Amino acid sequence: MPTINDVARHAGVSPITVSRVINNSGYISPKTRERVQAAIDELGYVPNIIARSLRSKRTNTLALVITDITNPFFTSLARGVEDTASDAGFNVIFCNTDESIEKEEKYVSLLLQKQVDGILLVPANSASLSIELIQEQDTPVVILDRKVFNVNVDVVRCDSEASAYQLTRLLIQEGHTSIANLSGPKEVSTAEDRVRGYWCAMSEAGLANPDLVFYGSYTQASGYENARRAMALSPRPTAFFTGNNFIAIGALKALQEAGMKMPDDFSLVTFDDLPLSIMLEPMLTVARQPAYEMGCRGTLLLLRRLSEDVPEKCTEVLLPIEIVLRQITDVDKKLSRERIGA
């Protein structure tokens, strides 16, 4: 492994001159540059990034802290982050918190120790202390997907509340009067916002009923259990609003087990697209969040922070949610029944 000194000696210049060639910094005569380049090629010299980092305090590495890469929503988001970071010459370290504040803080301090240049964080809950921890070290941070309280920080997310309102309105317009809300955890802003939007629509229609709201976690198991609880109500809900894709899957499973068929026996709308929803396509209406783009935008924002001299004030980017209508109107219902009944 040749070092910068070897190259310098080989080219008959000083190490700093080699450094200037590598980094395109400072003035170098074409002739010197050529000689240095030749030496680099000849020796197969590769700069030692760690030594560079020690000196320059930059690692060209970002970190993405999410709850679970296994959730397709976060998978897409992660891919967006990776692609954008890679284009800018940055690597990305991934961490899964499983919605645990402890894991989150453990990871964050590890990442700070690693001196990553910036952190993209989906906070495990709204009161996460990790952000302060990061900001204390003057490490740029961007929050993705969720809100946090009492912190001045860049955020890229969607407007869950408005879309939840819309989704619920659709069910109400369908004629449903008993709509169960299978939500995520109370401490997570998206869950809260979605319940709020739902509640708003239900109240307007005079249908609001606290018994219809089931908090849980953003998991299949939670969707399954709460769907069963909801089905035990009387009157039995005829429609379900689920807080995310995993909850929807769990709920669908419970409903299927109970012998209920969509769209005849119940309606279901959910946040997040279901991958492979191809077979469900005639039936499910979803609020599709632009996960990949959220990753891209968040990363771009973070990269901009990194290159800033005078930091601008924090921004909150709200990305549009697409409501994908399927099988909502009676006409559609009939069509699909024909298709299924064949």
Add this chain to the structure above:
Amino acid sequence: MPTINDVARHAGVSPITVSRVINNSGYISPKTRERVQAAIDELGYVPNIIARSLRSKRTNTLALVITDITNPFFTSLARGVEDTASDAGFNVIFCNTDESIEKEEKYVSLLLQKQVDGILLVPANSASLSIELIQEQDTPVVILDRKVFNVNVDVVRCDSEASAYQLTRLLIQEGHTSIANLSGPKEVSTAEDRVRGYWCAMSEAGLANPDLVFYGSYTQASGYENARRAMALSPRPTAFFTGNNFIAIGALKALQEAGMKMPDDFSLVTFDDLPLSIMLEPMLTVARQPAYEMGCRGTLLLLRRLSEDVPEKCTEVLLPIEIVLRQITDVDKKLSRERIGA
């Protein structure tokens, strides 16, 4: 940011003594250790990992190079890698090659420059040169999921050929005589192996026909297109063997568009579980590869290499594939028809 020298001064010892306390190396009197620890706590000292890496040549970072994190198979694999690495105190850098050899090589040299301690690689194709590149630098490497030729290297993968044989046999036993194979790229070992297993079963039954084999890529688009091509054959195939989950989705979409219903109009078996296959559950038989475990095992193998003084010779770990039978027998078929027809 206090340094080791600050701590040393504070505790009235030399920097190296502090280093010994931090790393639990060498003999330290309990009294000194205590004093040093107190100084560390008081100053809130955190070791500079980069400086440590420069000296020790270890970064406590692994890299995972896959084709596409967006594929649920690789998502699970990635999660397995992350969990295992994290337990051992390692971070993981993720890279997506999109099956491109160029991207793969670009990433690999970047990672080597970053001096990651080890690399887990799903090679973009069987003739990948990246492995030699990695081994030249004496960086430990483990190949996941796929075979490579002419290289002495650790591999963790599944036996695609045997399972492909089994899957095909199931279709043949069902009475299908025209079974199309929608495969991945010829250059990827898993695709080749799966075609080989399929071909073997077809030959045995006297059903082999090269026109039924469609090479493509491991994508939805490829599955869609090749399914359409297959449907244009006469006689039209009554069953489909798809090379992976994405191909299966594309094929299902094409078949659905053509008005064909499962399981009445066709059968389909595939490699890789379909996430959210819940609604398809009564219908799809799959060869489920243990993706998460593959990630864990690969990482463990890599970590073992890292801690070895005398390197053992390379091993090839073959993980079992689970054939998940669904809707294969006639009885099942009838059951499901009742359920669907309601």
Add this chain to the structure above:
DNA sequence: TTGTAAGCGTTATCAC
């Protein structure tokens, strides 16, 4: 346009 000197923060080596 190029070079000198110093230092980033840690640990290996050897000495006491």
Add this chain to the structure above:
DNA sequence: GTGATAACGCTTACAA
């Protein structure tokens, strides 16, 4: 048990 010294490979600050 503990410490002095040098070194890891690079870049910043200053000089020429």
